[in-house]
Amino acid sequence: MNEGSLSSNDWPLVPYPKHIIRTQGAFDLGNGGIVYEAYDAGAAFMAEHISSRCEEVSGCRPHIGIAGTHFPTPVTYEWDNSLAEEAYQLSIRPDRIAIIASAKRGRWYGAMTLCQLINADGTVPCMEIEDKPDFRIRAISDDISRGQVSTLEHFKRIIRFCSEYKINTYFLYIEDLFRFQKNPRIGIGRGGLTADEIRELAEYARDRFVDLSPLFESLGHQDQMVKMPEYGEFREGEGSFSFAPADPRTLRLMEDFYRELAGAFSSPILFAGLDETTDIGSGRSKPILDKFGHAKVYADYYNGLNRIAKSLGKQLWIYATLAIDYPDSLDLIDKDIVMVNYTFSGPGSGDAWWDNLYTYMPIVIEKGFTEVVSPSIINWKRMFPDYTWGYGTTAALNKEGIEHGCIGSMNASWADDGGENFREYNWYGYGFQAEMSWNARKPVEQGLFAARFGAAYFGPGREHLGTALWHLGKVETDYSFGTFETLYGGKIFIEPFVRELGTAQKAKESLDAFRQLWFQNESRLSVSRNAENLQYIDFAYRRARFVTELPFRSNRLLTLFDEWKRKGEEKLRTEAMNELEQLARQMKQFRYEFEALWRRSCRIEGMDYNLTRMDGFVHKVEKMKEQWHGDRT
Template sequence: MKRLSFLTHLLLAFVLAPVLASAQGTGTLASGKLPLVPYPSEITVGGTDFTIGSTCRIGITSGSEEDAFAVSTFTDEHDGTQWQVRNGSSFRRGGITVARIGQDKAADKVLSQAGLVPDENSDESYVLLSDEEKVIIGARTSAGIFYGIQTLRQLTYSDSEGNVRVRAARIADAPALRYRWIQDDWNRGPIPTVEYVKKQIRILSEYKINGYCIYAENIFKSEKYPQINMRGAVVTPEEIRELVEYAGKYHIELVPQQECLGHMHYTLREGGFDDIAERPRGQIVSPAVERTYTFLNDYLSEIVPNFRSGFVHVGCDEAFELGLGKSRSMVEEMGLDGAFFHHMDRVMNLPAIKDKKVLFWADVAANKPDIDLSVLPDNAVAVAWEYLPLDNYEYYLPQLRRNGIPFFVAPGAFWSTRVFPDFSNHMVNIRGFVRDGKKYGAIGMLCCNWDDMGEDLFDVGWLGMTFAAACAWQKEQETSIEEFRQAFDWAFYRNATGHQFADAIMAIADVQRPVSNVLMADWIWSVPFEKVGAGQQNHLQNLDLEGLRATVSSNYGKLHQCLSLAHHNESTLDAVLFCTRRLGFVLTKASLAAGLSQRYDAFCRDEDNGRIVNTALYDIAMPQCGLIGSLRDFTMELKDWHKELWMKENRPYHWAIIEERYNQLLKAWDDQLKLINLHLGDKSPREEVGFPFSRP
């Protein structure tokens, strides 16, 4: 009880008291949890916080440029302080010391006396000690120093009088998984600019992600096969090398992923590649053709040398056409699995990558408890993927462990085909898959983002990405979604007043639940006045449509009202607001279409007969303030906003396709207004006037 009383007093005195007090009912305050993401392995909070004055000394004992850079990620956030950074200096009280273990006897002694020793089993471990008179970060490696600094960033706050302070705490921390990676899909439309990838790297590193995997099919520039590249959609060796260099400073390795079996349609559609296609202009290359391996080796030899990673991902998932063409006799002789293993053996032994650890999508092992993976080469690393929120992943992981093959688990943080990320299900998927990955000995996590519809904004997905980072780092078997939600606002946005951002984002995501579990992206582009959109219209107008719209609208308003509370990563909120508005558009489109149908019926019944203004006719026919005019205006708003945000993240390539979708909607609204006006005089049956859906 004495410890609880002390922690309560300490935490209430902290500027984050509103955050923690609001979470008191969940036990966060009682357990002494601070809003940190990821949460440290061991932490004790206590004592008087360290005050950073108008000037503050930081001693870096190693004199290392890497450690100095890590320190700069902290000092750059507090430009109101005059920092006296001293490279090669030892521990002194009254300041901040960044020490490599074994290089500063005084710092080692203080840390040892506090019972803080970095975990010898991890090169990324660190310890942190902060109290009234000092802050010490200790680690054996530059990575450990970097991660200690990232935790220091979240421990630092400004009190009510504007003083910058560091929470008093003792921390010993190390990751649960050695490899904590994310994957970004660069081949389905959004190809990020170099500057935006740098932004991704900076943010990901804060939450101790250490790998960034680039999904590709035909975007890496090829001098040997230039015909497979598309103008405007080419990533050059110079760009990759620039990003590799930049990411290295943040302890993130860039990992190439180049599909080498399925998802090869962009290449196989080109002339001169029919001979390596399983079926002409199909989806997969054929393992029965020798030139397949010449091509793959040629292309990989152009890609891989630009990366420093010891890994390369060769994809090879969803090879649905295997055995349906040139490899038919091979599959008849070896079976589907045998033909797949034959291909993997050839790919993993290609000269371009034979010295790498080769990741591949492990579809072949799913639901096969007796599968024998011993035929795979020694450099094989399986990546088990599953994006559904299952109770467990026992159908997939035990056989990987039994076979002794190193493996990653690959959940999904968010992906295209959704109007708004389904964070509730995404988090359950991430939590459970990473939990079971830890249970069965996964060496890493590869959290995925997919862009199948080619229109997504990455900035909308940080809630899922940071949760994945927490799950992969934190030592406990299963990471608490609720505790993460309580911490997210401070850890990501430095909102010290509560968890308004996390609550609003989750509430918006959950609006999709009563609709159809998730709203698919084609609901954005459907037209209720056409046959294809009529079914969606019938479904939506039978729900509590206005209640759902009100929820989206109110939470959109809350996000806007809270913008001033975000003091970190605030630029990411623009995409969240846009996608919220886009979700509202789907619901508003259904509401306005229902209203237009009702107005037309009222007009046909002459309900406004005798009035000076026929209100039904006014709402139907007025091009500006009528219901169709509102659909047009909403569409234009989204089109302009989407383009603005797209260009902030991505290269112009592919935008024209998205723009055309908006243009088709605008034309559909114009066509519908013309059709209605054509039939107003004779009050034609509603089906002839473009109302194929049921009466609301």
């Protein structure tokens, strides 16, 4: 199989079905008809979706009719109560297609697989498919609190993606980005979502078999809220980013927050976060911690949150990192709390703390808890996600999780330090989470996944575009110094990049591989699906190219400067000034494009932080230019 293509016995399906038997012939969906029961609104909605998808990729729109309508080649739905809720069968023959399931959710998933099989001419290859997921919960979480907050339409686009690729839970990571009615100041000026907006999104998701759920940080990671005057008395201490768990009023405050969240989110889950609370004990909780110990103080607080959640009809989820930090707490915490085990590396990384997350996975379950694993697409503080690292961690953690009896997987998108990485870069990562939470036991090799994803996401014949994204996602791994650190760190124009040059060169080779596939025959310009994503990827590529060339350009400028100080030759000054002018122009152009792309998919709040950082780069260039105008001594 050539890179960027699929073999004749493989199909552009994400996630890939458990069992496929190819049979002879093809069904002409473009000239077929989709039949549904008149009383079944869900079936009518699904029929419209199949018809629209066929028109999108082929230009042909199948007919739709209620039961009793005669079509020579129909698409029908059948019920089989022996199948699990999310299982389905898809029978494609030359004269008819049958989607078979026991529940509406399974029927929807059968329809989504059918949509991915539609060829550019409106035909569907004949085959028999039997399929069901490994994990019951297949989720992504989305950090909306430290940079980008999507517009409502963009949130809906993410929900549609989840639905199409059989991701059934979408968590919004919330610190202060919910507009609580009891305190309207929370989230103001930061793009906070109102209860009405959440209800709109939740209903939109529910219609597409996606559960929209809150991940509300209920102890730490609250640096915005604890700085507000009205919550200062709940703060662990001066400079702390956490509420004080030893103060009984903190639980009453959380109850107020939980009531409003429960009124907006219809999900049965209330995820309390509770990770990275390293500052607890540095202030007001210290006397209680000294007396009773961390395990008991944390357990009492978590159990208090659980009582509140249960009173609201919600199931409490928390991060399981305390199992490593304070193992005794597992004997004290309510066993109906769901533990979420997250890690950013595969087993055997050499880091004892991260490796212990794998060690404690079976222990948490043995203690009587239900457990979910949580890898990450590794996208924070980067020009583009690190899809080598993210893919490997997702494959390893999901496989370990299913083998130990975990019920689900939640892949995290984080937005540390401004969330400069556009969500439009995340589709590939969301795609491999869909694949490896549905098929956790047998993770697929990334090159094969990439080709399947390219055709599923961009349309028939676009396998190579998925492979191009795979190569773009190698850059952060190849370039060990990091694109973000190169652009915004303190080294540029100050000291030479020496050790980094080899890895920068390796990253440039990945970018060359991307370019060869992405711009192949200009085929990306005629994609049938998700064309709006192309400009974002073009932008990511050009910025990554700029950053990986920067060490070489910076070193050249430092060399020129040293030579000019020694020789005083005007041609050295001219060469350097031209280079600096070009660097400033390029960054100003990136800034302009970044703002335009941000405004297309995100609320305006949070943008200026990132633009200011780009302005800072230009300022460094201007300062460098001043040195060339100064005295050589």
